[in-house]
């Protein structure tokens with residue numbers, strides 16, 4: 001197949017070379033292993049081979065001529081196309097062509113004038129067959145926007161402008177296209193619908209929406225959407241066409257698209273279970289049968305890679321080192337096979353771990369095996385500074401959040417001293433990156449430079465991820481509140497100063513004595529690209545009052561009072577006391593002293609202690625000797641500055657109350 005696809009194209013045709021001016025270059029590729037991620041991202045696709053192999057030309061008309069003038073600075077006819085293959089703007093070269101790539105294409109250039117027409121014909125037939133199958137399997141949406149357009153062009157050329165195939169393609173152009181303020185745009189995927197619905201449903205459940213009548217309809221619809229979107233059948237041809245079988249899985253976007261993703265399947269499965277568990281009204285009309293949930297588990301168990309990790313669309317195939325040498329894309333790295341990722345693995349572990357409790361009888365031993373190996377895989381990914389590099393969000397904050405969620409779902413937390421060294425290091429990493437303003441901010445450049453690049457100001461999304469990671473692993477105390485609003489989870493951190501607490505009702509509370517005051521209004525939502533989870537944080541003030549807090553968050557008075565009637569903080573890893581009473585005063589405490597017992601805190605507070613909210617201890621009484629307090633954590637009295645962040649528990653609840 002490799003040979004066929006290479007023979008089907010060549011190196012010197014002007015159309016192919018023209019494509020090299022685009023981020024996705026036009027060379028044919030080395031494999032047809034459908035439908036790995038690199039097929040979406042880059043170029044080795046049969047459709048290009050066909051356009052080249054058949055020498056399709058559009059007749060020159062005035063539009064084409066004027067486009068040539070617009071696009072090329074030099075006279076089009078005089079351009080030496082073969083020489084342009086390596087002529088790429090510096091800014092676009094992320095992965096330069098390898099020696100192997102240049103050599104192979106050099107050889108193909110030489111072969112091109114003498115190529116065998118018979119061999120080419122049969123290779124093109126195979127390519128066309130793959131394109132047709134791609135159209136059928138994706139309902140003419142195709143894997144991504146690039147192959148979509150080229151498939152469509154080929155069906156136009158092969159089948160004709162009035163053909164059913166071409167018209168079916170036209171119908172699905174709108175899955176990608178949208179009108180933005182800057183004109184017509186095409187998105188990189190036909191959406192992120194299932195991913196979004198799963199996360200949104202889980203956020204609503206966390207926020208307590210499951211018991212609020214006004215949210216029933218939305219949650220019911222979310223569940224129905226998951227029900228209709230699950231893949232119920234794998235094509236019998238998936239092996240023949242190099243596809244991952246997809247029965248039981250969920251795609252990132254829609255069922256029509258059909259390409260399941262491991263972590264989307266995991267998140268959708270988790271959401272379905274949580275909806276059933278937390279919403280009594282779910283299941284009365286529409287029900288995802290137990291059998292279908294089993295099919296989702298089967299698919300996840302089947303997608304595990306030998307290293308214990310999970311890829312996104314398919315299992316790791318092919319020799320990645322060799323194939324990477326044939327990466328033609330220039331602008332992307334590590335795309336030739338679907339690698340394994342901390343994030344995908346973490347999502348799968350969370351879903352499977354939840355499933356074991358949901359249905360303790362189904363394939364339990366196999367699931368535990370996958371869980372154990374999966375955590376082992378994640379551990380291996382830890383970098384010396386404690387962080388985990390993410391691939392699908394920015395970047396170390398995102399990866400570390402997912403890693404911590406994986407450790408947490410496997411039972412590690414600070415509450416009962418089960419946090420491993422890896423977890424401590426990961427938390428230390430996050431804590432060390434907390435900025436003076438209390439938040440976290442990691443620049444996009446982290447992804448390309450592969451090192452943590454801090455932003456000037458903290459950022460909403462990064463702050464949320466860091467807090468979510470810390471909260472996942474450090475939940476330590478639950479206190480039921482007297483006004484029935486909810487419960488409080490209080491956490492302390494390894495870094496010595498910053499404590500991250502999560503409070504049911506919309507906020508997480510942290511206090512490191514220098515942090516600003518943030519209020520999380522926590523809608524879990526999806527960002528403008530529809531990809532990433534967000535919790536919204538709003539900076540309110542450095543000094544605050546109940547009224548401002550209420551105004552900023554929409555919290556009702558009793559709850560706002562509770563929040564700001566916090567907190568006696570008995571330093572690192574230690575003890576939290578809650579006090580009620582009028583807000584005011586300062587909080588004095590002694591910083592942690594490595595290796596020594598914690599000092600008692602003497603709050604200068606007014607007001608009476610609540611009979612209901614009692615003091616609670618949370619584990620360690622001794623500060624571990626390796627803890628170095630951050631420089632700002634000095635022995636002093638501080639105004640009680642608090643981070644209120646979007647709590648993992650019940651983010652939006654405060655908003656409803």
Ligand SMILES: CC(C)=CCC[C@@H](C)[C@H]1CC[C@@]2(C)[C@@H]3CC[C@H]4C(C)(C)[C@@H](O)CC[C@@]45C[C@@]35CC[C@]12C
Nearest residue numbers: 040041144188189252261263264312343344392531
């Ligand atoms: C290069 C061009 C122009 C288009 C192709 C882009 C697509 C390959 C990618 C656009 C969205 C992606 C990144 C998609 C987004 C969600 C993630 C994820 C968070 C679910 C992740 O965990 C697994 C991989 C993702 C599915 C992604 C894969 C690649 C895109 C579709």
